Amino acid sequence: MQSVVKKLIVRKYRNAGLIAGLCTLLATGQAAANGAVGDHVNHLQDHLGQYTEEVNWLVGKFDGVVDTYEEKGQKATHSDSMIEFWEEVDFHSAIETNYVPVYAMIWQGIYGVKQAIDAGAPVETVRAEQAKLDQALWQALGAVKLAAQYQQKGLLAKIQTTEAEPTTAPETLEDIKHRLDRVVAKYAEKLPDAATTIVHDTYLQRFEGVEGALIEQDANLVEDLEKDFNVTLPKALSSNASVDDVRQVVVAMQAKLDKAKALLIEAEKDRKDVF
Amino acid sequence: MQRRTFIQALAAAGTLGSLPLAASRSLADSSTNSSFPLSVDQLPPLEGDLTLYLGRGEGGLYENVLEAIRKRNPKLNLQIRRGSTAALANSIVAEAKAGVRRADVFWAVDSGAIGLVSDSGLAQPLPKDLTSQLKTGFQYPEWAPVTGRIRTLPYNTDRLTEAQIPDSVMALADSDLSIGWAPAYASFQSFVTAMRLLEGEKATADWLRGISKNATQYAGELGVVMAVERGEVDLGFANHYYTLRLKSGKPDAKVDLAFTKNDAGCLVNASGILALSEGDLPVNFIRYLMTREVQSYLATEAYEIPLVDGVTLPEGLPALETVSPPKVDLTQLADLRPTLKLMRSVGVL
Numbered sequence: 001m002q003s004v005v006k007k008l009i010v011r012k013y014r015n016a017g018l019i020a021g022l023c024t025l026l027a028t029g030q031a032a033a034n035g036a037v038g039d040h041v042n043h044l045q046d047h048l049g050q051y052t053e054e055v056n057w058l059v060g061k062f063d064g065v066v067d068t069y070e071e072k073g074q075k076a077t078h079s080d081s082m083i084e085f086w087e088e089v090d091f092h093s094a095i096e097t098n099y100v101p102v103y104a105m106i107w108q109g110i111y112g113v114k115q116a117i118d119a120g121a122p123v124e125t126v127r128a129e130q131a132k133l134d135q136a137l138w139q140a141l142g143a144v145k146l147a148a149q150y151q152q153k154g155l156l157a158k159i160q161t162t163e164a165e166p167t168t169a170p171e172t173l174e175d176i177k178h179r180l181d182r183v184v185a186k187y188a189e190k191l192p193d194a195a196t197t198i199v200h201d202t203y204l205q206r207f208e209g210v211e212g213a214l215i216e217q218d219a220n221l222v223e224d225l226e227k228d229f230n231v232t233l234p235k236a237l238s239s240n241a242s243v244d245d246v247r248q249v250v251v252a253m254q255a256k257l258d259k260a261k262a263l264l265i266e267a268e269k270d271r272k273d274v275f
Numbered sequence: 276m277q278r279r280t281f282i283q284a285l286a287a288a289g290t291l292g293s294l295p296l297a298a299s300r301s302l303a304d305s306s307t308n309s310s311f312p313l314s315v316d317q318l319p320p321l322e323g324d325l326t327l328y329l330g331r332g333e334g335g336l337y338e339n340v341l342e343a344i345r346k347r348n349p350k351l352n353l354q355i356r357r358g359s360t361a362a363l364a365n366s367i368v369a370e371a372k373a374g375v376r377r378a379d380v381f382w383a384v385d386s387g388a389i390g391l392v393s394d395s396g397l398a399q400p401l402p403k404d405l406t407s408q409l410k411t412g413f414q415y416p417e418w419a420p421v422t423g424r425i426r427t428l429p430y431n432t433d434r435l436t437e438a439q440i441p442d443s444v445m446a447l448a449d450s451d452l453s454i455g456w457a458p459a460y461a462s463f464q465s466f467v468t469a470m471r472l473l474e475g476e477k478a479t480a481d482w483l484r485g486i487s488k489n490a491t492q493y494a495g496e497l498g499v500v501m502a503v504e505r506g507e508v509d510l511g512f513a514n515h516y517y518t519l520r521l522k523s524g525k526p527d528a529k530v531d532l533a534f535t536k537n538d539a540g541c542l543v544n545a546s547g548i549l550a551l552s553e554g555d556l557p558v559n560f561i562r563y564l565m566t567r568e569v570q571s572y573l574a575t576e577a578y579e580i581p582l583v584d585g586v587t588l589p590e591g592l593p594a595l596e597t598v599s600p601p602k603v604d605l606t607q608l609a610d611l612r613p614t615l616k617l618m619r620s621v622g623v624l
Binding site: 165167168169172200203204205208209210211212213215216217218219222223226229230271272273274275 | 315331335336338339340342343344346347357358359493494495497498501505516517520521523524525528568569572575576577578
């Protein structure tokens with residue numbers, strides 16, 4: 001099992017996007033939605049052993065649920081217990097505060113297994129979903145280990161347990177991207193209303209503040225994002241789309257937000273001084 | 276019927292509206308006092324600890340102003356708490372009830388939140404020499420409007436001519452024009468509040484019902500302006516700067532601005548600031564926002580309307596003497612509850 005973890009970590013090191021994501025997410029600060037964030041998230045290195053144990057424990061517990069399904073059938077299987085196991089561990093907030101996209105994948109994996117069981121799917125189908133879940137858990141542990149290294153080197157800002165307000169347009173756009181990750185996470189958690197609320201709040205509390213400046217740079221881009229915020233994404237969330245489909249919408253929006261960020265950074269260079 | 280439009284106004288044609296003289300002067304007269312605006316060079320340096328509660332504003336431009344003030348005043352220890360304007364106003368009131376005061380100054384993006392705080396008796400009086408820098412009609416004893424914004428009717432220039440647009444906002448409810456609006460948007464709700472104060476509950480309820488028959492709803496007012504430009508609707512309700520910014524980025528945008536006359540449809544609302552603690556520092560901090568430099572910066576960069584005498588308007592905004600806003604005490608816009616109740620009762624929220 002350790003070799004799997006190492007491979008995943010190495011893969012993650014090669015993944016510049018993930019590294020950039022870790023840096024950004026930790027720097028912007030955030031609060032977890034599922035209960036209080038313990039201070040352990042600011043001491044990741046000290047808790048890596050605990051997190052590793054928890055991931056092993058989770059993999060075993062999830063495996064036990066599927067074993068029960070395989071051996072005793074659907075009625076004897078308590079698929080809801082998978083959610084309880086996941087919410088019980090500190091690792092939950094460690095990944096939620098470090099890399100929300102993988103956090104969303106874990107929820108997606110849990111519900112993949114749970115729904116397959118609840119639907120009475122063949123064991124092979126359930127095992128396939130379980131394999132995806134396990135992969136997401138190990139990927140998450142890799143991400144937390146990477147974050148711990150950055151934290152040790154002092155490269156990451158302390159994670160805030162209360163929400164921090166972005167103060168510049170580029171910060172705001174990064175914050176929006178992060179909130180969109182949370183939309184996927186909430187949707188994967190089977191909380192579409194919560195996901196929709198995040199979209200709505202993000203539009204009114206964040207995007208509205210930057211779109212005036214952005215429209216001076218690229219009106220078509222603002223038009224696209226307006227449609228994404230107000231039509232495309234809410235529609236995906238309300239139409240029982242798959243988590244992958246919602247993620248696809250979000251990823252496309254994040255690419256547009258990156259373009260917006262570049263435009264606004266460039267525009268800021270030409271902005272006159274106040275005094 | 277005289278109609279005020281973006282293009283017309285650029286040509287500087289038109290006469291003063293039907294307001295009483297004082298109110299008309301409020302926007303028309305930009306050179307009443309030749310000693311204003313002050314330059315930042317005329318102000319004393321800021322020194323000491325100051326906590327500012329800052330309502331979310333124009334995407335970082337207020338932050339640029341604050342950073343510039345910091346740089347200019349290295350002995351100023353400025354702490355900033357940021358949040359939504361309404362939430363911060365409620366926090367200030369709640370903190371006062373709990374016997375604490377954390378904020379020395381409150382800078383809000385809308386005057387309604389200012390009213391909430393000042394009505395609670397928490398605002399310190401401002402010196403006359405400060406408030407007198409502001410245009411007539413925008414001088415209040417306990418708070419200072421910083422910049423303004425006008426309610427407008429952005430309209431699609433392919434679908435409408437100016438002659439088809441009533442110059443009465445109330446008359447729009449009886450028209451067959453398709454309309455874009457954002458009822459959940461704070462500025463729209465302030466506009467409805469002004470209408471409620473000016474026209475009464477029943478007339479406002481009837482107006483909302485009438486408009487809603489031909490209205491398409493959008494989440495925000497930039498969305499309204501863009502929908503107008505696309506031709507999804509004939510016209511919309513929005514603050515002026517969305518159209519100016521769209522035209523700045525897309526000069527051939529098929530949208531122009533029209534103004535109603537002397538009613539809530541051309542309300543001028545304002546961001547504002549007040550001092551919560553006594554002493555020179557909060558007041559002198561406010562003076563920095565009244566300077567020519569800050570007022571000009573917000574006018575050119577954020578398209579906001581400078582409210583200190585003698586500062587040039589943002590490019591593309593009609594000469595203000597062609598606009599005749601209603602006379603409304605902006606702090607009366609604080610109580611949104613009756614407005615929200617009314618909007619819910621007629622089914623637009």
